[in-house]
Amino acid sequence: MKKDFKIAKQEMKEKCAPYQTYQIYIGIPIYGVAVYVLSFLNVTLGNTGILILIITILGNKGASKLTLLSKRKYVAPILMYITNVLVILFVIPIIIEISNGGTGDIVLGLANLIALPVQIVAFIFFFITANDIKKAYPDMKQVSTEARQEYLSLKREAKID
Numbered sequence: 001m002k003k004d005f006k007i008a009k010q011e012m013k014e015k016c017a018p019y020q021t022y023q024i025y026i027g028i029p030i031y032g033v034a035v036y037v038l039s040f041l042n043v044t045l046g047n048t049g050i051l052i053l054i055i056t057i058l059g060n061k062g063a064s065k066l067t068l069l070s071k072r073k074y075v076a077p078i079l080m081y082i083t084n085v086l087v088i089l090f091v092i093p094i095i096i097e098i099s100n101g102g103t104g105d106i107v108l109g110l111a112n113l114i115a116l117p118v119q120i121v122a123f124i125f126f127f128i129t130a131n132d133i134k135k136a137y138p139d140m141k142q143v144s145t146e147a148r149q150e151y152l153s154l155k156r157e158a159k160i161d
Contacts, residue, residue, distance in 0.1 A: 011147060018133055031048075052080070060077035066133065066136070069136055072129060076125035079119070086115045090110070090115075
């Protein structure tokens, strides 16, 4: 029974992977746009960059397991990694400017002028890859739901016994 349970759990993970990756690849740009809109309304959310980076890593890990997708699935995460590296590189001049009595606004503005277009292109590629996932796995939601229900029924049976 335990082997059946482990096999069902592994099958569920494999069958749910396309739909989970699709949700991540759709969610990242939507969340990013929401953060930008909220920033125009003077609402600041702490650690959003780190959260987007972690979700991007998870999405990239999930997308790498999807064999029916082209190599284009790696473009959006790579662009997000480049954006994060650029931002980190601009932190040093901001700290130097602030320590010399400045406000850091000039360097911060320059960082936004460089990083924002790269991030927008990354968001576009997230949507393109999500569309590719949808085309490659047209019944992913149904397969995911069925696999999850099968796993949960085995789990209930194991608790009853």
